[in-house]
Amino acid sequence: MMMSDAVPVADVFDALAAAAPEIRAGFAGRAGETDDRNATGDRQLHADIHADDILRARLGGLDAVGQYASEEAEDVSDVGSGPLSISVDPLDGSSNLSANNPTGTIVGVYDAPLPAAGRDLVAAAYVLYGPLTTMVAATDDGATRYAITSDGRRDDEPAVLPDDPTVYGFGGRVPDWTAAFTDYARRVEDELKLRYSGAMVADVNQVLTYGGVFAYPGLRDRPTGKLRTQFEAIPMAYIVEAAGGASTDGTRSLLDVEPDTLHERTPIYLGNDALIDRAERIVS
């Protein structure tokens, strides 16, 4: 039996799909900052807290879940005695709300205590709050895209990375990039079309739709880059690999990275095999 059949990950996907319209309905009036900062020092928005509260209640409350960890909280919470651990970036790219640009939610489901490696994942999913609310959910059996309607109905289709890449999106400021990454970027720019939203979920969703590569590289003064290993890199790598793509931190699949701490960061590259191979050759 596959791992995804042995553990009740469908309950997690159902709870996330139920949470999504509620999170989205809470955006209005919550784009402003609170007085608080999260564990990695980002100023928290009211919308970050609202999304975390909803997800903590809905996902942390499932019988199958024993641990819940959020990008918005310092420590792992023990929430029950179930076998699954959940990592959540409640509102990825939440600063986009001020400009009415997309944001997302990222969820990892592990059969091991947190912090946990990508190889401990049994499922992962993201929700994209764009013009439509969509969810891409992955298990070891593959990835599925769902359109989530306000009445909770879900239409599904397989999520498969197209063979021919079309788009790219790279984070950070060009002067902060390393010489090696700049070399990689120049080659990719010659071949593909720039699409960058400032929300990784939206940018990776475009890569899954059109083919291509998303990267947030290590920077000159911050070699691990910006994005968080547990909450962002590992779950998104699992989804892209389940959809037929590849991932790397520059030298190895992000699924082989074993975080020592909950809030550490990593360079991240996600997309078509050939573009990830090229990144490993040029930036490692």
Ligand code: AHM
């Ligand atoms: P957040 O989870 O704190 O909102 O930050 C993560 C976001 C990613 O969604 C996105 O890829 C990145 O930050 C954008 O950063 P930058 O503005 O430096 O390109």
Ligand code: MG
């Ligand atoms: Mg994020």
